[in-house]
Amino acid sequence: MPPYHHSGSSKGRMMLPLVIALLAGLSVLPTRWSGWVGQLSRLVVIPTGPLSGYVVSVTRSVLSPPEPPRAEELRLLEEQKQAYETLYLREREQTQRLREYIKELQQGLALNPDAKVQPLIVPVIGTSADLASGMLCLRKGTAEVDHNTVATTTGLQLVGRVTSTSGPACYVAPITRKGAGKLAAAVMTGEGRPVLGTILTPTGDGRLKGDVLRLEGEEGPIPTPEPGQLVRLLDDGWPSSSRMLIVGRIESVGPSPEDPLRPVIVVRPTLNIERVSEVVLRLQAAGEAPR
C-alpha cells in the first residue's frame, strides 16, 4: 500500500474514507441483510485455524486439572456405565413417548420418526474473538453439519448446539452461556423414572439454575432433590436423540425466592464445557427428521 506522499497518493486518500464508510455501513446493517458476512469468516478461520487449534490443544492440556490417579479399567467401566445408563434411560423415555404416539395415532395425529445419530469427534480450534458470546469454534472439515446439531463431550456431557457454520468451521453455543436460552431437564432423584423436572437458565458463571417442578403425569410423593444428583436433558425443543444426555450435577439446593416451598437447584456440568479441547457432534443420519 503506497504512503500518501508517494505516487498514487490520491488513490490512497480516496480509498481509505471509502473503506471506512463501507465498514461503518456494514457495522449497522441489520442481521437479516448481513447473513452473508458470516461466510467471510472462513477467510480468517482457514488460515489461522491450524495455529489456533494447536494453541488450544496445548493450553488446554496444560491448564486442565490433573485427574485423580485411578485404574484405566475402572475409568473405562465408569464410562461404559454412563453410556449404558444414558441408553437405558433414553430407551425407557422413548418407550413412554411411543406409547403416547400410539395414543395420538389412535386419535388420527401424525407420527414423527425418531432420529438416529452419527457421532463425529471434532477438535475445538478456538473461541469467538468476542469473549462475551463464549462460542466455541470447531473444525468440522467437510462434514455437513446442520444448524442445531447437538455437541457433547465423549462422556455424554451436553456441551451445546451448533448455531452457525462457515466453511470448514462451525460454532457451538455452550449451554452455560447466557445467550444459550432455557433448557428443560429431568432431575434423577432415584433409580426409577424421573419424577422431577426443571427449567434451567444459565447464570453466566458456568452454572445453570431453575425451579424444581413435578413432571407431568407423575404422581405420588415428591422426592427432594439433593446435591450430587444427575440432571439430564428432557427438552422437546432439542433433537430427540439428545434426550437424557447429562446436563450436570446438582451443586446446591435452596428455596425459591418466589415460593419458599418450591426448591431451586443450581446445576454445574460434570466438567468445564467451555474449556474442552474436542467435542462429539451428534449428526442426524440421512433421511431422519430432526425434532
Added chain:
Amino acid sequence: MRWAPFLLLAWVFLGLEIGLRSAMPFGEAGIAPSFALILCVYVSMGATHAHAHWAALLLGACVDLASRRVLRGGGDVTVLGPNALGFLLACQLTLVMRGVVFRKNPLALAFLASVGGVVCAVLVTSILLFRSLYDPTEIRAGTELWHGVLSAAYTGLLGLPLGAVLLALNPLLGFYSGPTRRGIGR
C-alpha cells in the same frame, strides 16, 4: 513498512487471539488481552500513517470476522465493522501520541495499547448498543464496557513483555530503530 513480515506477525497474533484468549486467566469471565490490538499499536508506533491505517483496518476486520455475536432467541451473527473502526481509532490515537512518548520503550507500547483498548471498547460497545435498538443482537452494554476497560488494562500488561519482543523486530518490519527525531516514521 514491509508487508510480508507484518502479515506473518498478523497470522501469529490472530492465531493467539482466537486460540489463547479464553484460556488466559479471567478469560472465562470475558476479560482477556487482545493480541491483535498490541500488534496494531506496535505498527502504529513505527509505520507511516497510511500503512498504519490499513494495517489497523485489516487487523480489526479479521477480529470482527472471528467474532460471533449472540442473537436474542438463538443463533448468532458476524458483525463486520465495529472492531475494524475501533482498531482504526486506536491507531489514530497512537499516531497522534507517538510523538510525545519514547517509542523504543515497551512501557510506551503498553500504555498506548491500554488507552487504545479503552477507546476501541467504547466504540465497539456504542455501535453494538446502537444496533440493538433495531436488531436482535444480544448486548449488556454496562458489562461489555466494563469488561472492555478491564481487558484494555490487561492488554497493557501483556503489552510490556510482548512489546519488548516486538520492538526487537523493528528492523525486520522496516521501522526506524535508531534515535528518534522529528519527522521519522511519517
